[in-house]
Amino acid sequence: xxxxxxxxxxxxxxxxxxxxxxxxxxxxxxxxxxxxxxxxxxxxxxxxxxxxxxxxxxxxxxxxxxxxxxxxxxxxxxxxxxxxxxxxxxxxxxxxxxxxxxxxxxxxxxxxxxxxxxxxxxxxxxxxxxxxxxxx
Numbered sequence: 001x002x003x004x005x006x007x008x009x010x011x012x013x014x015x016x017x018x019x020x021x022x023x024x025x026x027x028x029x030x031x032x033x034x035x036x037x038x039x040x041x042x043x044x045x046x047x048x049x050x051x052x053x054x055x056x057x058x059x060x061x062x063x064x065x066x067x068x069x070x071x072x073x074x075x076x077x078x079x080x081x082x083x084x085x086x087x088x089x090x091x092x093x094x095x096x097x098x099x100x101x102x103x104x105x106x107x108x109x110x111x112x113x114x115x116x117x118x119x120x121x122x123x124x125x126x127x128x129x130x131x132x133x134x135x136x
Contacts, residue, residue: 001062002062003058003059003062003063003133003134004058004062005134007054007058008055008058008059008130008134011051011052011054011055012051012055012127012130012131014047014048014050014051015048015051015052015055015123015127017047018044018045018047018048018051019048019120019123021040021044022041022044022045022048022116023116025037025040025041025044025116026041026113026116026117030109030110030113033113038109041109041112041113041116042100042104042107042109042112045093045096045097045100045112045116046097046100046101048093048123049071049093049094049096049097050097052075052090052093052123052126053071053074053075053094055127055130056068056071056074056075056078056126057074059078059130059133060074060077060078063133064077064078064081066078070094071094071097072090072091072094072095075087075090075091075094075126076090076091079126079129082126082129082130082132082133083129084122084125084126084129086121086122086125087122087126089121089122089123090122090123090126093115093123096112096115100112
């Protein structure tokens with residue numbers, strides 16, 4: 001089956017909306033943020049990772065014929081094939097998503113906040129590589 005470009009672009013919109021919301025939320029310092037903003041930050045990271053994973057899994061299965069067993073494996077295998085060298089950052093955000101979903105009580109919001117404030121360079125690099133792949 002060919003790559004479903006409509007699905008890929010819909011998930012890319014989800015990625016960009018999550019990044020935009022995360023940047024908006026973190027304009028405040030962590031101490032200024034209310035609990036609803038902290039939970040929104042966590043939620044948007046989950047949405048971001050789910051959208052990226054959806055893109056990754058679709059490409060892995062439909063384009064490369066792979067069957068990844070985890071998001072981390074998918075990010076690594078697809079990124080290597082796409083020439084995205086920072087895939088370890090994608091694996092890390094995938095592990096963060098797992099903590100937020102399955103072990104939320106151990107999450108340190110100060111570290112989550114710091115990660116969000118750094119940048120989304122690897123996410124954008126991955127998205128650009130996907131765009132190049134589907135425009136061939």
